[in-house]
Amino acid sequence: MTGHTEIEVLRAGALTTVQDQGRPGWAHLGVPRSGALDPAALRLANRLVGNPEQAAGLEITLNGCALRPTRATTVAIIGAEVPVRVGERPGDTGRPLSVPAGAVLRIGPARRGVRSWLAVAGGIDAPPVLGSRSTDTLSGLGPQPLRDGGRLPLGRPLGEPAPVDLTIGTTPPPELHLTVRLGPRDDWFTPTAVDLLLGTSYTVSPVSNRVGARLAGAPLPRAVAGELPSEGIVLGAVQVPADGQPLIFLADHPTTGGYPVIGVVTDVTALAQARPGTTVRFHGPQR
Structure with a gap:
């Protein structure tokens, strides 16, 4: 896609989808809102990488995924307790992470919880449908769930990553x-x-x-x-x-x-x- 850098999907995992804050206001046409199952988590991840809160990111389910950006970028992961690696070094959830061009970002299986939300500087620049880039798994609107070997276009970064040391995660109650x-x-x-x-x-x-x-x-x-x-x-x-x-x-x-x-x-x-x-x-x- 001309003018875009991309993320290569090396391992898509059980279910990884593009999500933003959803497409409200279309129920009268039979279209559900969709969007991130935890909208606040995705908003926080976007703020950490300097994106507008409504930017599209990824919702990652249970067993993680592996991605490789074609440009140096910043990411943030919020949600389930998951191991993260950037190339050969460990990374943290809840804070901005620098990912060099060509380095593999690995999000491992959730130790606690089910889903994580990944924001990338510039956002996932999939074509919007009815004002949203969210994947709707019921109707099929929006981008298809990620597949091994696929590519995702990235938008142009608009802001600087947030100057934070750490955000406080929450453990899902039993x-x-x-x-x-x-x-x-x-x-x-x-x-x-x-x-x-x-x-x-x-x-x-x-x-x-x-x-x-x-x-x-x-x-x-x-x-x-x-x-x-x-x-x-x-x-x-x-x-x-x-x-x-x-x-x-x-x-x-x-x-x-x-x-x-x-x-x-x-x-x-x-x-x-x-x-x-x-x-x-x-x-x-x-x-």
Whole structure:
């Protein structure tokens, strides 16, 4: 691509995607927001390398990746606890790292958590779709997930890396406490179902992804057995399919759904780092 330097993808890992702050405002056309599962983490990584907060970076899942820039650049990695190497030397997460031209940047498997966000000076300059460079894994909008041997164009750096020594990382808790507001279809469930949702624990299923976090635990019994016409779905909606196991919709969720939504989680950010088997407890909002 003329005028661009690039990053070569030596190892793409389990799922590495281009993400920014998403494409809000298109749900009426059936397009979800998408974007980084932890938007604040990507904003911080961008600030560390001198990018605008809305610049596109990479969301790296579980087993890391290996990249090689064709120009000297600065990167920052925020999120899961991962080993980092720049060429033959170790690097830190949570601070700007200088990567010489042609050096291999290796992000290893997550020791804790699931996802990391990588910002590169200048940002990933993939073509925007509806105002965003985010990969939407459900609809296929935006760049395809990274593949071994692929290349990513880089934009021109606009600012200096942030003058910081270290940012403070957070360890994912073994048990997540999520605030949920009941509705709009809690009346489709028995009172027992609401008691189970708010009074028992669930665990994150291995089949969870960027579309939604599937949970396993006590099935939620329905009071209304009929079919529900497809209706709008929002980020954090807790949909209950026919098996009664709740599903929390995340960034790449569909914009409509036909199963009843018993409630909506007010902040799903913590689920970005929730490994399979993580305990989840729901609580009503504080009054």
